[in-house]
Amino acid sequence: MTSPSPAGLLAELHKAATALTATMDRIPDGGERAPSTLPGWSRGHLLAHITGICNALARQVEYGRHGETVELYDGGVDGRNRAIELAAGHSLQEHRDDVAAAMQRALAAFDALTEDEWRTHIAFRDGVIFDAGLALWRELVIHTADLDSGTGPETWNREFCSHLFDFLAARVPAETKLVLQPVALPPLALGAGASTVVVSGMVTDIAAWLAGRTPSLDSLRATAAGDGTDLPNLLPWPSAMPDPK
The missing domain is CATH 3.30.1050 (Nonspecific Lipid-transfer Protein; Chain A)
Known part of the structure; x- marks a missing residue:
């Protein structure tokens, strides 16, 4: 098994973001309150989580490029959970706007990397920026399926x-x-x-x-x-x- 190159991973991240956007567009009005495939989470909870993890991974890159390390979420696990609960009840359009902005932030952060910067140390998993890119790939692809809106695991390449x-x-x-x-x-x-x-x-x-x-x-x-x-x-x-x- 081999990992993609940084360029290959960037291409996969952009494809995954496009697929997630298309899947969100298929959610009907009010559908954000329906269950996701994750136990106990509505689509609203899941969309709030996607927003949060995109922003969290983006800041791993942003801080890492300046030689700084920062925890994944402000406030750790408790901060993450509070943010999800606070945002879960947003309207569908608010979720779409939030996810779009967070994905754009994350993609811009990875797009700006030089070849050497992909190996910059970050706090996430005590790894490097490339690990954060792989994590974003997993989050976007898997949670697109978890939204239960017509794009399931059968689409995974x-x-x-x-x-x-x-x-x-x-x-x-x-x-x-x-x-x-x-x-x-x-x-x-x-x-x-x-x-x-x-x-x-x-x-x-x-x-x-x-x-x-x-x-x-x-x-x-x-x-x-x-x-x-x-x-x-x-x-x-x-x-x-x-x-x-």
Whole structure:
């Protein structure tokens, strides 16, 4: 598995932002109050979160370029949660405007980077700016599907699925070895446990399952020692914060 180049990641970020905008445009008036696919969250909660994480990742880049580190959210986890609850009840147009402004801020921050600046240290995951770009890619693509407005995991491209396999390998329990067999693609092993489970299906369905989402195409099949078995339970999402959303 290979990561995209900075230029490739920028292209993916812009495509993901365009897809999210199109998905928001399909939400009917009042639809912001309907449930998202995330338990306990309306679309309004999710849109408020998207606004918040775009701004949070943008400021990681903005501060990092000036040699400064700053926590992901003002006020940490509590500040993040308060901001979501305060903004969740906004009108649909307010959410659209907020998300558009936050995405534009984030995209502008990444677009302005020189090649060397992608390796600048930041506080987020004690990593570098490139890690923040990958995080923004995940947030935009996955939460577009979570809005439940006509754009599901079946639209995820092969490059994004490959990135999720790499990033979400941390969800495989220590005692398990997962052998992923995407249709028409080479198999891939995650984990090194003594108990081997083979998970086959469409690449997007496998990626959705690893991400804790409902597969769109219902193609998954799990086997162990040649016999059918249940999909294994996965460890929590490898979040940079205690809240896994």
